[in-house]
Amino acid sequence: MNEEPIEVPDEPATPAADPGQKPRPASDPGNRGPRRRGMRRLAEDGSPRPRAERPPREQVYAFADVVAGRLDEDENNAELAPPKRVLQPLPETPKLHKVLAQAGMGSRLEMEQLILEGRISVNNEPAHIGQRVQFGDQVKVNGKPIRFRIEPPAPRVLAYHKPAGEVVTMDDPENRPTVFRKLPRLPQGKWQSVGRLDLNTEGLLLFTSSGDLANRLMHPRFGMEREYAVRVLGALSNEEKQQLLDGVTLDDGVAAFGTIEDGGGEGANCWYRVTIAEGRNREVRRMIEAVGHAVSRLIRIRYGAMVLPRGLKRGTWIWNWTSATSAR
Numbered sequence: 001m002n003e004e005p006i007e008v009p010d011e012p013a014t015p016a017a018d019p020g021q022k023p024r025p026a027s028d029p030g031n032r033g034p035r036r037r038g039m040r041r042l043a044e045d046g047s048p049r050p051r052a053e054r055p056p057r058e059q060v061y062a063f064a065d066v067v068a069g070r071l072d073e074d075e076n077n078a079e080l081a082p083p084k085r086v087l088q089p090l091p092e093t094p095k096l097h098k099v100l101a102q103a104g105m106g107s108r109l110e111m112e113q114l115i116l117e118g119r120i121s122v123n124n125e126p127a128h129i130g131q132r133v134q135f136g137d138q139v140k141v142n143g144k145p146i147r148f149r150i151e152p153p154a155p156r157v158l159a160y161h162k163p164a165g166e167v168v169t170m171d172d173p174e175n176r177p178t179v180f181r182k183l184p185r186l187p188q189g190k191w192q193s194v195g196r197l198d199l200n201t202e203g204l205l206l207f208t209s210s211g212d213l214a215n216r217l218m219h220p221r222f223g224m225e226r227e228y229a230v231r232v233l234g235a236l237s238n239e240e241k242q243q244l245l246d247g248v249t250l251d252d253g254v255a256a257f258g259t260i261e262d263g264g265g266e267g268a269n270c271w272y273r274v275t276i277a278e279g280r281n282r283e284v285r286r287m288i289e290a291v292g293h294a295v296s297r298l299i300r301i302r303y304g305a306m307v308l309p310r311g312l313k314r315g316t317w318i319w320n321w322t323s324a325t326s327a328r
Contacts, residue, residue: 060307063273066229066299067263080311093134094150096120096127103148105141114141134188155210156319158183158191159306162205163314168196182315183207194218194303195226195279203228203300204308207317217304223277225258227302228284233294235270236260240291244274248290252280255287269296 065071074080097111100120105111112129114120120127121140135152138145162168166177176199183191192214194206208214217224236244247256255276263271274284285295301308312318 060310061301063227063229063261063263063271063301065310066301067265067271071299074311075313080313093132096122096131096133096139097129099133099148099150100139100141100146103146105146136188153188153209155208155213156186157213158207158317158319159309159312160205160207160317161308161312161314162197162202164200164202166315167199168193168205179205183317184319196281197300198282198285201285201298201300202314203298204303204306205300206303206306218279220278224304225275225277225302226279226300226304227273227275229263229297229299229301230272230274230284230288230295231265231297232270232272232288233268233296236272236291236293240293243291244287248287250280250283250286250290255280255283257287 061071097108097115100106100111101108106114111120115127115129115131118126119142122131122133123138124140127139133139133150135150137150139148140146160179160182162179166179168179170178170180172178179193180191186209189209191207191209192211194208194214194217197203197205206217208217216222241260244257244260247254255278258275258277259273261273263273265271276284284298288295309318
């Protein structure tokens with residue numbers, strides 16, 4: 001796939017208040033009344049929260065696909081072609097003699113002559129003709145460091161389908177399988193996970209080569225909405241749903257879902273589609289437990305505008321998937 005520019009979320013803007021509209025008190029039933037099928041938390045001005053833009057449905061897994069069992073069926077579908085699992089090379093970096101000439105050290109021919117004379121080093125190693133330099137390299141001429149500018153490479157982004165039973169850590173003292181063992185090796189730097197999923201949670205997990213991008217995608221102030229398919233033991237009552245929308249008190253503070261939608265189910269197992277704008281440790285599970293129920297299965301299918309790609313089997317990744325480069 002072709003590389004695309006990575007867009008990061010801008011600083012959230014504060015919506016302008018309507019001077020002609022009086023804010024409703026929190027106790028006003030018109031502001032937070034119980035809703036039956038799809039319950040959705042309102043914004044501070046009483047309007048529905050905007051939904052994130054999503055890719056075409058045929059390219060991704062929707063909540064209905066999870067409930068209908070299509071996600072599990074595709075896991076054993078041999079006709080689904082595996083995604084291309086090769087990291088595309090980064091654009092070629094500039095040659096050393098050109099960088100030095102642009103830094104005002106002399107002409108390109110003069111820089112090549114200095115290289116031949118052994119008077120230039122890169123990362124404390126003698127330079128050679130035709131050598132390329134990249135962001136972060138240290139160049140010295142006659143033993144003195146030279147300041148030059150090279151643009152850092154564009155962040156790489158991977159969408160990974162995490163199975164249950166893997167931990168999101170580089171080294172696990174219990175020697176359990178880790179998600180990082182399945183990822184391709186980076187020529188420079190290391191993969192940063194965008195948030196975490198606990199041992200028994202499966203679904204979409206993003207990785208990037210940029211720590212700054214990972215931080216911007218995770219930080220609560222940017223409000224990146226996560227969407228989960230949750231299978232709960234026992235049906236949630238309307239009062240319990242409203243409590244989860246208004247906020248439940250956990251050990252580390254109050255937590256609230258943005259939306260809750262019924263998805264049906266069989267027997268004691270009931271499916272719900274929930275969204276939340278933060279990612280504390282085991283937050284979704286703890287919230288459901290706070291209203292007296294247990295989670296029997298938890299799958300993340302969306303992170304912001306990035307949705308689990310259709311056909312991406314558990315334990316596999318796809319490089320720079322198109323929706324993974326348009327985070328809003």
